[in-house]
Amino acid sequence: MANIDQVAVNTIRVLAADTTAKSNSGHPGAPMGMAPIAHVLWNNFLKFNPKNPNWLNRDRFVLSNGHGCVLQYSLLHLFGFAVTLDDLKNFRQVDSITPGHPEAHDTPGIEVTTGPLGQGIANAVGLAIAEAHTAAVFNKPDFTLVDNYTYCFLGDGCLQEGVSGEASSLAGHLQLGNLIAIWDDNHITIDGDTNCAFTEDVLKRYEAYGWHVVTVKDGDSDLAAMAAAIKECQAVKNKPSLIQLTTTIGYGSTQQGTHGVHGAPLKAADIKQLKEKFGFNPDKSFDVPQEVYDLYAKKAASGAAAEAEWNQLLAKYAEAYPAEHADLLRRLKSDLPEGWEKALPVYTPADPAVATRKLSETVLSKISSVIPELLGGSADLTGSNLTRWKEAVDFQPAATGLGDYSGRYIRYGVREHAMGAIMNGLAAYGTILPYGGTFLNFVSYAAGAVRLSALSHVRTVWVATHDSIGLGEDGPTHQPIETLAHFRALPNCMVWRPADGNETSAAYKVSLNHKTCPSILALSRQNLPQLEGSTIEKASLGGYVLQEVEGAQVTLVSTGSEVSICVEAAKQLAEQGVKARIVSLPCFEIFDSQPKEYKLSVFPDGIPSLSVEVMTTMGWEKYTHEQFGLNRFGASGPYLDVYKKFEFTPEGISKRALATIDFWKGVTTRSPLNRAFEQII
Amino acid sequence: MANIDQVAVNTIRVLAADTTAKSNSGHPGAPMGMAPIAHVLWNNFLKFNPKNPNWLNRDRFVLSNGHGCVLQYSLLHLFGFAVTLDDLKNFRQVDSITPGHPEAHDTPGIEVTTGPLGQGIANAVGLAIAEAHTAAVFNKPDFTLVDNYTYCFLGDGCLQEGVSGEASSLAGHLQLGNLIAIWDDNHITIDGDTNCAFTEDVLKRYEAYGWHVVTVKDGDSDLAAMAAAIKECQAVKNKPSLIQLTTTIGYGSTQQGTHGVHGAPLKAADIKQLKEKFGFNPDKSFDVPQEVYDLYAKKAASGAAAEAEWNQLLAKYAEAYPAEHADLLRRLKSDLPEGWEKALPVYTPADPAVATRKLSETVLSKISSVIPELLGGSADLTGSNLTRWKEAVDFQPAATGLGDYSGRYIRYGVREHAMGAIMNGLAAYGTILPYGGTFLNFVSYAAGAVRLSALSHVRTVWVATHDSIGLGEDGPTHQPIETLAHFRALPNCMVWRPADGNETSAAYKVSLNHKTCPSILALSRQNLPQLEGSTIEKASLGGYVLQEVEGAQVTLVSTGSEVSICVEAAKQLAEQGVKARIVSLPCFEIFDSQPKEYKLSVFPDGIPSLSVEVMTTMGWEKYTHEQFGLNRFGASGPYLDVYKKFEFTPEGISKRALATIDFWKGVTTRSPLNRAFEQII
Known part of the structure; x- marks a missing residue:
């Protein structure tokens, strides 16, 4: 069978084999098995413009079985996104844009970061909710700004994870007709056949969630059935859809259908026979037939045209609904409304x-x-x-x-x-x-x-x-x-x-x-209580001096509900002639990002410090010399009784403040923020 | 309706109202709604001896909707476990044995700790696997040592949590006929009616998992139907069972059937009408009819008799199968085989x-x-x-x-x-x-x-x-x-x-x-590599000096894969005339439990220390003066390349060791283990 569709499918399969072989790492099985559905979906249905991966009304594609990312990287390359053959050759290499699992932040065209199983399908539910909401808010009569679908590939592993069940149940309740999930039913997981742990009736479960379900029996070659299934699901407007697609993992490999092709590259001889079988030159690697590039370029061009048309619609929208238009554009920049x-x-x-x-x-x-x-x-x-x-x-x-x-x-x-x-x-x-x-x-x-x-x-x-x-x-x-x-x-x-x-x-x-x-x-x-000395501006620095006192003998550092108890403790200490200053540290991460000079003004040399927080002390040693916390589980009771049990009272804090002062007497205390070298962040 | 069963059911309801009212905290709704099924299960089916909550062949009862623990505490009290009326009166008070959610470690008769939703039903799957395995290993012809059931109450919340779906799918696959779960289908969650977020077909989902499912329409009063359902499920030997039990949350309260009774005590007037309606003295609290105590004492006695009979069986088993008997008794003490x-x-x-x-x-x-x-x-x-x-x-x-x-x-x-x-x-x-x-x-x-x-x-x-x-x-x-x-x-x-x-x-x-x-x-x-200086004995202390050196200028402290890199770094430093000792710290918690003198011998005063671990530095400040770690996400690539990128190499460590020595030069370094006061653990 040498029609262009089949050539395209086999190109994806061979690229997956070549890419994982080159990196000597990765998962060829799912990409080779899902190449047909990927081709059908991307070439016939998916709406996108490779030149602008951020076009709002693109269809979203999520690879929930993210270990198969060679598939996604290959598609991005073949359809003309900014992913080159060299990027494929650098698969799973340090500082490449083709890491071991897809990362939204790294690679153009990747919508969400997947790999940890079950996450992608739940992300897809979020993307579908977002579309439904955005359409409800921004679409107007004659202005369908947003009507994209979210498509999600997922494997047996994703279906076993609880997070996918939770998200799918909610998606059914929410009647998200814009969500179409495609289950790579290849019967193989890392431990072997799914029979060993996963024998539930998945389609029945999804029906129970309120999903529309379809089966495509031959996911290896029946491209027409795949297209028909997607069409059918698109037409169901008030239910998310799950397509059960029976495939052969690692299709074309001599080890196809076994877990041997799941997570390890194919051997050289296997790749050779694969290429020969598919009519590829066995001596060439990363060899994409020009006709495949051409086919996909046509699809990419139609996507670009669709976006151009959409941009015209948007321009008219700007005239008809200037406020909504401005709001939408602002949102897309992640900017919040001024002021x-x-x-x-x-x-x-x-x-x-x-x-x-x-x-x-x-x-x-x-x-x-x-x-x-x-x-x-x-x-x-x-x-x-x-x-x-x-x-x-x-x-x-x-x-x-x-x-x-x-x-x-x-x-x-x-x-x-x-x-x-x-x-x-x-x-x-x-x-x-x-x-x-x-x-x-x-x-x-x-x-x-x-x-x-x-x-x-x-x-x-x-x-x-x-x-x-x-x-x-x-x-x-x-x-x-x-x-x-x-x-x-x-x-x-x-x-x-x-x-x-x-x-x-x-x-x-x-x-x-x-x-x-x-x-x-x-x-x-x-x-x-509302604290004396707190302001939005100061707290926005992550940490600040809530109460300064000349000649302080100790710094009490705290967060949340314990800050006001520290204030009381400082009063008690003052009655005993002991001077305590107070630092509130509501956010470590933001405080860490302040200039060192500022940080040292909050935690200066020469004054011993004591942190107070009713939970683990772990992490506080970075800022303070001593830590008062709770390195055990709590207790059930009225909260004041519980605080008292563990001495998170002005008395309990004062006692430890005095112990801190005493312990550090005569020692030159450095601020713990002074360090020998910079951390890798 | 004044038959003794109904009196018992109402006693449980009134106790739940009294107990939560006394503590002014807690969840009366589920206990009042589930009182009938609790009565039916505990009085007619559950096999237990209150005088020995550890009897091996007892049925296990798990309250997965642990916020309803007043129900469980009341049952434990009424059936004669070591839970007194005073314990009920101390519900949710500091240091009571009746905390806000059931804790296995605290209260006789509580099998597992529940409350975080979804956990209990998954624990129940574990208990059922354990029974099946123990029976397969220890039962012999004529010796059915183990044949208990595991019963689990669960609510809508448990069913929504992913963990319950994961566990239930596996339970169906494993065909655990000894597991019977009872779903309190009261249509109420904290956010209101389940219609707002939970409209899936639960029974169909459980059928898809391979469970047997039954419905009891009137969970408020049809005790006979409840008993019949449990009997039916007991008879299904190759499937776990789920009973859908339609109940009215807070049955008897003027607010029954609403989320108003879910998580807050009933008002005084409501309790008054409740008691009057049920024929209780409205002026009395914690007033248990003697006939209920008597009824349940009879059940407890039959349980004690059952255990006595079982003990006789066990004695005979000891003769017939001395090795298995000894093995079983050893296991029950959690002792491992000697040597x-x-x-x-x-x-x-x-x-x-x-x-x-x-x-x-x-x-x-x-x-x-x-x-x-x-x-x-x-x-x-x-x-x-x-x-x-x-x-x-x-x-x-x-x-x-x-x-x-x-x-x-x-x-x-x-x-x-x-x-x-x-x-x-x-x-x-x-x-x-x-x-x-x-x-x-x-x-x-x-x-x-x-x-x-x-x-x-x-x-x-x-x-x-x-x-x-x-x-x-x-x-x-x-x-x-x-x-x-x-x-x-x-x-x-x-x-x-x-x-x-x-x-x-x-x-x-x-x-x-x-x-x-x-x-x-x-x-x-x-x-x-296998390290010079490591032994099982030393590592069993949680931390130890791997390599000591006279006149050390710095201590390198590390774990796992970085220890051997530190050894290489120390060699490089030695070549430069710098003396570094090396500490391996495989387990913080065990090291922390060692005598202070030992700990100070590992982290002595006077030598600055540097920790090396390829992950967050958080937590290391407790032991060391300086920390080399990774406070950012990693990278995809061959691991040696990744280690190199972040300088986790002998060179990268040596550089930081020198910086540490330099930074602490002239400062009297105290061991970070010296502290002003003891932690609460």
């Missing part, structure tokens, strides 16, 4: 004590009308996280009678991990700034997604309430100890733990203004 | 360089025959984690032809979170020592389960391979940076990162001997 920070509430010490979760609610309520791209939600803890502003409309299919797609509040259900991964998809779409609420302790359920937010440089915001033993009665199962250390240790992730209203406003200010970094806002359940 | 450590391999520097994942495989191969309770597995990475010894039989239903229930190797599928939660159930059963493999980076997917391993003091072992940028080509999506810090910050969790064969043996030795603490073994993909 939005003026909506942030400011407090004085005369204002009443309020929980920071409640202060966060006030911020959200005030900025929701100023920042229309804010799209919030909660993993079924709305009343506890206080994530919903009063007038919010739910993002729901209109058929439910509970909201509509223009709604800006998502009921995620008890699905923290999916929420995190969906937020990554929402952020990746380009028109939305997502935030999501849960208890801080349960952000850990979503660790896999948070890590990818950080790695892919997307702006997502976690409203993480009930941030410590201060949640009280729910007890140790719900009281974070290790959580802040975990996410403070994660690169490119901001962790904020504001101490009062001004610091809460600062946390939002910095988090929302930072375009390429996720944030976790750790917020108290319990009321906290 | 098992002799099976651990010992290495000398003459032995070849080997990856620690491979060294781990050798350990597992050697100890598998010595420790029969070892039950391992991998989340579909067997060939990469090297978790399976050659002769292992898979734990599979015999019908699959792939193994049988006496098999000791579980194919978990790509389900890390379920694997973690299932291991918690396996460990809780009492006869099994579980371990499970995945890449270190994906232990994070299971963070919610690992946290509960630690909190509930169970012995589970993670074989966490590909532990750093040293995994090379797979790139940043798979390279842990924050992971070790995360789990080192988790209380009661050991993290090991061995540097060679002896340290790998030590990691297993200490991890398996520690009965009440989970471990994570971080293991290299790449080969590592």
Whole structure:
């Protein structure tokens, strides 16, 4: 069979074999097995312009089985994206744009970062929500600005991961007809045949979720059936679709259909027979038939034409709807509306004590009308996280009678991990700034997604309430100890733990203004007083001197709910003639980015320092000489009793402040910020 | 309706109202709604002896919707476990045995720690696997030592969590007929009606997983239907069962059926009408009708009799099968076979360089025959984690032809979170020592389960391979940076990162001997040389001086794959006349537990120290003056290239060692282990 479609399919297969062989690393099996569907989808359906991978109304393509990225890199190359043959040859080499798994931040045409299994399909749900919302907000009669599909390839591994189940259940509930997932049903996982661990009826499960399901029996060669299946799914407007595509992993290899081709390059002899079988010159590598380039160039040209047409539509839209047009263009730059920070509430010490979760609610309520791209939600803890502003409309299919797609509040259900991964998809779409609420302790359920937010440089915001033993009665199962250390240790992730209203406003200010970094806002359940000395400006530096005192003998450093207890401790100490200055450090990562001179003014040489935070001390040694924390699990009880049990009281702090002063007496204390060499960041 | 069953049901409801009212905190809704099924199950089916909550062949009861723990505490009290009315009155108070969510470690009769949603049902799958395995190993003709069921209550929240889907899919595959789950289908979650986010067809989904499903329409009062449903499920031997039980949350409250009764105590007037409606004295609290105590005492007595009979069986078993009997009793004490450590391999520097994942495989191969309770597995990475010894039989239903229930190797599928939660159930059963493999980076997917391993003091072992940028080509999506810090910050969790064969043996030795603490073994993909100076004994202290040198100017401290690079660096430094001593610190937590004198001998005053680890520096400031690490994401490439890119080479380390010496010249360096006061641990 030498028709051009088949040549194109085989070209993809041979490129996958060549690329993994050249790097002597990677996964040829899925790319070779999925080459036919990739060809059908990309050449016949997918809407894109390789010259502008950021065109808003492009279809989104997600490779949830990201280990098969050679497939995606090959497609990007063949269709004319800025991925060269040399880039393919540099597959999995240091500083290439073709890393071992697809990274959105590195490679033109990659929408989201995948590889950790189950993430991509959940990202795709986010991209589909984003499209539905953007269409509902911006489309007008005669102006269909946005009508793209999101297509997602996924493997057995993705289907086994819980995060995909969570996201798929929600996608069914939300009736996302713009989402089409294609399951590479090759019966092979790393441990061998799927029979050994994965014998459920996947299609029935997806039907139970409310999806439309289709089967294509011959995914190796029946291109017409594949096209028909995609067409059928496109026509289903109120359900996401799953296509079961039976394929042969590593099709063409002598080891096809076995896990031998899953994660290791083909041997030289195998590649030779593969090329011969497919009519390729066995002595050549990375040899793309010109007719394939030509075929795909035609498709690319039609995509460019489609974008040009769309740009004309956009120009007319600008005339008819100048405000919406301006709003859309602003969003696409990730810029927030000029002066939005003026909506942030400011407090004085005369204002009443309020929980920071409640202060966060006030911020959200005030900025929701100023920042229309804010799209919030909660993993079924709305009343506890206080994530919903009063007038919010739910993002729901209109058929439910509970909201509509223009709604800006998502009921995620008890699905923290999916929420995190969906937020990554929402952020990746380009028109939305997502935030999501849960208890801080349960952000850990979503660790896999948070890590990818950080790695892919997307702006997502976690409203993480009930941030410590201060949640009280729910007890140790719900009281974070290790959580802040975990996410403070994660690169490119901001962790904020504001101490009062001004610091809460600062946390939002910095988090929302930072375009390429996720944030976790750790917020108290319990009321906290408005502090003397806090301002949005100072807190926006990540750390600052809350109370300075001449001749200080000790620096008390704290965050969140413990700052005000430190203030009380300092008063007690003053009564004993001991001088303590106080530093509030709501965000390590932002403080670290300040000039050294400023940092040393906050943590100067010559004064011993003591950190106070009701959770692990890990990470505090970087800033302070001594640490008062909780390196054990908490306790269930009214929160004041719990604080007392562990001595997080003015007395307990004072005692340790005196011990600190005593211990460091006569020793020349250097600021811990002085270091012998720079860290690799 | 005043029959005794109904009185008992209403007693449970009233106790739930009283208990949450007294503590002014907690969740009355689920307990009041599930009181009927709880009564039916506990009084008519559940096999237990309140005087011995550890009887091996008891049925296991798991409250996956752990926020409803007042239900469980009330049952424990009413049936005569060591939970008093005073304990109920102390619900959610500091240092009570009735914390806000059930904790296995605290309360007699609580099998596993629940509350974080989805965990309990996955634990139940582990308990059911454990029963099936224990029965297969120990039951003999005429000796049915083990035939218990595992029952699990769960709510909508549990069903939405991905971990429950993962575990349920595996349970269906494994055909666990001994598992019966009961879904409290009350249509209410915290955000309101389940219509807002959870509209999938749950029963159809569970059928797709291979479960038997039953519906009981009137879970409020049709006790006979509930009993019939349980009976039906007991009879299904090759499928786990899910009973959909339609209930009214907060049944009896004026707010029944709304989320108003989910998470807040009933108001006084509401409790008054509740008691009047149920024929209770509205002026009395915690008032249990004697007839209910009597009824349940009868059930408790029958349970005690059943255990007595079982003990007779066990005595006969001891005669017929003395070896098996001794083995079983040993396992139940969590003791390992005497002298098992002799099976651990010992290495000398003459032995070849080997990856620690491979060294781990050798350990597992050697100890598998010595420790029969070892039950391992991998989340579909067997060939990469090297978790399976050659002769292992898979734990599979015999019908699959792939193994049988006496098999000791579980194919978990790509389900890390379920694997973690299932291991918690396996460990809780009492006869099994579980371990499970995945890449270190994906232990994070299971963070919610690992946290509960630690909190509930169970012995589970993670074989966490590909532990750093040293995994090379797979790139940043798979390279842990924050992971070790995360789990080192988790209380009661050991993290090991061995540097060679002896340290790998030590990691297993200490991890398996520690009965009440989970471990994570971080293991290299790449080969590592056998070190001069390492021994199992020294490494078992958590940290030790690998190479001492008189007049040392700097201490290099490292773990795992970087220790041998530090050895090379020390040689380079010696050539320049600079003396460096080397400390290997494979396990922070075990080192921390050593006497201070020993610790100061490893990290003495007067010598500046530099840590070297190819991941976040967070946590190292506790031990060392300077830190060389990676506070950014890694890179995709051959691992030596990646190490070079970030200067984790002898040269890169030497350079920083010199900077450290220079920076601390003239300063009296205290060991960072000297502290002003003790930490709360």
